[in-house]
Amino acid sequence: LKIAEAVQQRAWGWAAAANLNLGGVGAAFHLSALIAGGGRPDLPAAPFLVLAGFLLQTIETGRPLRGYKVLSSVLQPDGSWMSREVLLGVVFVIAGLTDWLFPHPLLTPITATAAAGFILAQGLLVYRARAVKAWTTRTVPVLLGSLSFMGGSGLLLAIGGQEPGQIQGPALLALIVLTVNGTVWHLHESTRPGRRRSGAGVGVWMGAHALCGTMAISVAALGAGRVVELLAGGLMIGTGVLLKTGLLRAGRMHPLDLSTVLAKRSGSEKASPGR
Amino acid sequence: MMRWAMVIDLRQCIGCKSCSVICSQGNGVPQSSWRRVIDCGVPEYAHRERLFVPVHCNHCERPPCLEVCPTGATTRSRDGIVTIDQSLCLGCGYCVLACPYQARVIIDREFHLPPGAARRNRPEDYLGVCTKCSFCSERVDAGLARGLQPGRDPEATPFCVTTCTAGALHFGDIDDEEGEVVTLVRENRTAVLQQEFGTGPGVYYLVPEWWRDFPAKAAGGRVEDR
Numbered sequence: 175l176k177i178a179e180a181v182q183q184r185a186w187g188w189a190a191a192a193n194l195n196l197g198g199v200g201a202a203f204h205l206s207a208l209i210a211g212g213g214r215p216d217l218p219a220a221p222f223l224v225l226a227g228f229l230l231q232t233i234e235t236g237r238p239l240r241g242y243k244v245l246s247s248v249l250q251p252d253g254s255w256m257s258r259e260v261l262l263g264v265v266f267v268i269a270g271l272t273d274w275l276f277p278h279p280l281l282t283p284i285t286a287t288a289a290a291g292f293i294l295a296q297g298l299l300v301y302r303a304r305a306v307k308a309w310t311t312r313t314v315p316v317l318l319g320s321l322s323f324m325g326g327s328g329l330l331l332a333i334g335g336q337e338p339g340q341i342q343g344p345a346l347l348a349l350i351v352l353t354v355n356g357t358v359w360h361l362h363e364s365t366r367p368g369r370r371r372s373g374a375g376v377g378v379w380m381g382a383h384a385l386c387g388t389m390a391i392s393v394a395a396l397g398a399g400r401v402v403e404l405l406a407g408g409l410m411i412g413t414g415v416l417l418k419t420g421l422l423r424a425g426r427m428h429p430l431d432l433s434t435v436l437a438k439r440s441g442s443e444k445a446s447p448g449r
Numbered sequence: 450m451m452r453w454a455m456v457i458d459l460r461q462c463i464g465c466k467s468c469s470v471i472c473s474q475g476n477g478v479p480q481s482s483w484r485r486v487i488d489c490g491v492p493e494y495a496h497r498e499r500l501f502v503p504v505h506c507n508h509c510e511r512p513p514c515l516e517v518c519p520t521g522a523t524t525r526s527r528d529g530i531v532t533i534d535q536s537l538c539l540g541c542g543y544c545v546l547a548c549p550y551q552a553r554v555i556i557d558r559e560f561h562l563p564p565g566a567a568r569r570n571r572p573e574d575y576l577g578v579c580t581k582c583s584f585c586s587e588r589v590d591a592g593l594a595r596g597l598q599p600g601r602d603p604e605a606t607p608f609c610v611t612t613c614t615a616g617a618l619h620f621g622d623i624d625d626e627e628g629e630v631v632t633l634v635r636e637n638r639t640a641v642l643q644q645e646f647g648t649g650p651g652v653y654y655l656v657p658e659w660w661r662d663f664p665a666k667a668a669g670g671r672v673e674d675r
Contacts, residue, residue: 175660177487177502177642178551185542185555236540236555236577243520243537256519256543303546304513304646428549430487432502432654433644 178430189234191419196227201289202326210343221270259295262288306425313362320355324414327351332407382413452529454623454651456633461617464501468609475608479560483582505582506552510649514544530586538578549643553581
């Protein structure tokens with residue numbers, strides 16, 4: 175018997191969405207630059223984006239000055255993914271800024287590992303919020319990761335800097351990310367329980383992907399100019415951020431259901447508490 | 450092993466909410482933050498049976514809130530009671546989203562307690578942090594230390610149980626095979642909330658024979674005027 179309807183979650187608002195977006199885009203931007211550009215980005219934008227996400231999150235946190243306590247359970251095997259996310263984010267920020275100020279070959283793998291772990295931790299953090307139905311689908315961590323890469327590779331594409339005639343790594347990466355994201359999103363939408371499709375939402379999503387893809391192809395294959403790069407990159411960032419924010423803000427708590435565990439027994443046939 | 454549990458007899462509950470009021474008064478928390486009573490509505494039955502479901506923390510055997518808490522503020526004691534250390538809580542809201550019972554709230558605005566309410570904790574200590582039912586663990590522990598038996602002796606029993614006007618609430622050790630709560634669960638039609646989550650809840654509901662026929666349109670936690 176359903177005794178209370180599903181209600182929209184109110185614990186995480188726009189600040190949490192901003193944190194997940196900024197952090198995800200920052201870490202994915204760093205990794206995208208390593209993959210498509212062959213080295214770390216020239217600008218320290220990635221650590222600053224992650225840091226900005228953390229700072230924004232404190233607005234929504236009840237007691238932000240206790241933030242350091244988040245690391246208290248980080249080494250426990252059954253510890254919280256929020257602790258792991260914060261630890262990996264802090265390592266990424268410190269290593270990323272140090273690498274920018276005092277470049278050292280050892281810092282590159284440390285920063286890359288922290289960035290990858292940070293994106294994974296963000297996905298699993300949301301997935302472990304068990305009371306929110308839409309977040310507990312198995313595709314959610316992968317979907318959130320691919321949305322982070324959509325923003326990160328979009329930022330790389332928007333920044334540009336490739337010489338005409340070179341292989342356009344950022345554009346090729348953007349195409350791959352768009353394909354992966356489209357596949358994961360389709361998988362997510364077709365498997366999640368109680369799905370409600372919005373015709374307009376699907377139309378916007380498909381249109382944005384198609385437009386981004388066309389522009390990325392024109393950059394990669396035809397060497398289209400900076401304006402197209404900027405447009406394609408901006409659209410990818412915007413689409414990724416909108417989709418991730420929508421997923422987070424639209425989460426609804428499970429309805430409260432009462433169900434029988436033990437029927438009344440008679441005589442010697444008795445049940446024991448269902449434990 | 451001992452594990453405290455509560456049995457709520459929905460056949461007896463009249464929805465007076467005295468449990469929620471005394472919970473707020475006794476523990477010094479905003480009303481309905483630790484305990485709320487859901488009115489499942491007025492069906493169009495000839496006999497117009499009503500169903501009220503008190504909802505609060507289920508003190509699970511495998512609490513989903515415990516594994517997400519990043520600061521260790523949420524703990525589960527050896528007697529099965531899940532508590533929050535307010536001084537450690539960050540107010541991040543993660544546990545609110547992990548609890549399938551919607552039993553946790555973040556106090557995000559100032560509140561005032563009525564005269565006579567408990568003053569053990571200052572209201573400002575709750576501001577910005579998560580709070581929930583503690584099964585009155587301090588009261589239970591203090592009673593045990595005095596040699597009292599929780600569930601039988603009022604001074605060692607949660608406020609809500611001692612105040613229930615309809616005698617619908619029962620508290621005791623679910624591992625005590627001869628105890629009252631085990632007997633009630635054994636001998637009656639028993640239900641739990643959110644069974645699909647497999648959390649091993651410590652709150653059991655004794656349901657009336659007609660409960661499955663309770664019309665869906667009356668459910669949903671609404672009160673409809675007719």
